[in-house]
Amino acid sequence: MSLSIEEIRQAPKALLHDHLDGGLRPATVIELAEGIGHELPTTDVTALGQWFVDAANSGSLERYLETFAHTVAVMQTAESLHRVAYECARDLADDGVVYAEVRFAPELHTEAELGLDEVVESVLAGFAAGCADAAREGHQIRVGALLTAMRHAARSMEIAELAVRYRDSGVVGFDIAGAEAGFPPTRHLDAFEYLQRENSRFTIHAGEGFGLPSIWQALQWCGAHRLGHGVRIVDDISFGDDATPTLGRLAHYVRDTRVPLELCPSSNLQTGAADSITEHPIGLLTKLRFRVTVNTDNRLMSGTSLSREMALLSDAFGYGWPELRWFTINAMKSSFIRFDERLAIIDDVIKPAYTKLIGG
Numbered sequence: 001m002s003l004s005i006e007e008i009r010q011a012p013k014a015l016l017h018d019h020l021d022g023g024l025r026p027a028t029v030i031e032l033a034e035g036i037g038h039e040l041p042t043t044d045v046t047a048l049g050q051w052f053v054d055a056a057n058s059g060s061l062e063r064y065l066e067t068f069a070h071t072v073a074v075m076q077t078a079e080s081l082h083r084v085a086y087e088c089a090r091d092l093a094d095d096g097v098v099y100a101e102v103r104f105a106p107e108l109h110t111e112a113e114l115g116l117d118e119v120v121e122s123v124l125a126g127f128a129a130g131c132a133d134a135a136r137e138g139h140q141i142r143v144g145a146l147l148t149a150m151r152h153a154a155r156s157m158e159i160a161e162l163a164v165r166y167r168d169s170g171v172v173g174f175d176i177a178g179a180e181a182g183f184p185p186t187r188h189l190d191a192f193e194y195l196q197r198e199n200s201r202f203t204i205h206a207g208e209g210f211g212l213p214s215i216w217q218a219l220q221w222c223g224a225h226r227l228g229h230g231v232r233i234v235d236d237i238s239f240g241d242d243a244t245p246t247l248g249r250l251a252h253y254v255r256d257t258r259v260p261l262e263l264c265p266s267s268n269l270q271t272g273a274a275d276s277i278t279e280h281p282i283g284l285l286t287k288l289r290f291r292v293t294v295n296t297d298n299r300l301m302s303g304t305s306l307s308r309e310m311a312l313l314s315d316a317f318g319y320g321w322p323e324l325r326w327f328t329i330n331a332m333k334s335s336f337i338r339f340d341e342r343l344a345i346i347d348d349v350i351k352p353a354y355t356k357l358i359g360g
């Protein structure tokens with residue numbers, strides 16, 4: 001029997017890959033757009049939510065990314081960034097997420113009046129206010145920020161410096177995102193080397209719109225601590241006549257060194273990185289005990305939540321509480337906060353709740 005979204009919502013969960021500009025409430029997009037005179041495809045809340053999902057259902061990462069023009073357009077002031085970050089923390093807490101790393105690209109939010117520091121400060125303040133209000137209503141959540149640099153642009157060093165500057169105030173790491181084909185992670189080697197010298201943590205979107213060379217560069221040239229998606233590591237797994245899987249050297253490396261894979265099932269269907277949930281490589285990677293984590297990527301563009309992603313997997317692969325507990329602990333272990341802080345969430349929040357769910 002598969003678990004429902006409602007059941008999963010009650011369980012504590014950890015989320016490592018969620019974009020701030022991919023998770024707005026449709027009603028908020030409409031209100032903010034009205035305020036600045038930005039034209040939207042529709043101003044009906046339900047229709048706009050559906051528009052984002054349909055437009056993102058393009059089968060290509062490049063076209064999927066075009067939908068962000070509308071969310072980024074309404075996130076150009078301190079107030080709008082604060083509001084979007086506040087609502088993000090509240091929505092994740094309502095979904096039963098107890099720990100989240102939410103990413104955004106500061107360089108995309110400086111078109112009107114803000115500098116990079118103000119962008120980061122507005123978002124961090126929004127997260128803090130959202131977490132405080134959620135806690136008051138009985139939903140404990142911690143939200144850390146990841147600063148993303150756009151891989152087609154040339155500001156990664158600046159953004160890496162920003163991440164280091166704000167690391168004691170709520171920024172827990174760094175990332176690069178955007179179209180993958182034609183923009184290898186080694187374009188940003190100086191930023192990654194700088195972060196390594198600063199003892200900072202970072203993840204890299206790799207192995208989503210492009211295959212193994214991107215994953216290999218992210219790990220072996222840039223030193224990524226996690227892979228954003230990384231789903232195409234399956235290209236390095238082959239099957240003999242008896243269906244026994246054989247791992248290539250890179251796949252072995254990823255599994256042996258426990259490189260966390262930030263898998264995002266629904267997003268992969270929309271960009272064409274996977275054909276269906278049942279055929280999604282997460283089934284194989286879980287069976288082979290890679291360090292698998294389950295993520296939302298863009299809740300607005302996929303019309304999803306972490307509980308929904310897990311419910312889809314439960315339905316497709318028969319996963320129950322033991323598997324969901326494993327995904328959650330994997331995510332917590334792979335998070336960029338300090339070891340003692342990770343352990344406290346695992347031991348005090350996650351394990352007791354799943355013991356109850358599995359026992360009951």
Ligand SMILES: O=c1[nH]cnc2c1ncn2[C@H]1C[C@H](O)[C@@H](CO)O1
Nearest residue numbers: 019021068103104105148177178205
């Ligand atoms: O899944 C993704 N792959 C690559 N880039 C992405 C993905 N989802 C969102 N982005 C981009 C678009 C956003 O504007 C940017 C920062 O969140 O990151």
Ligand SMILES: [Zn+2]
Nearest residue numbers: 019205228297
């Ligand atoms: Zn992403």
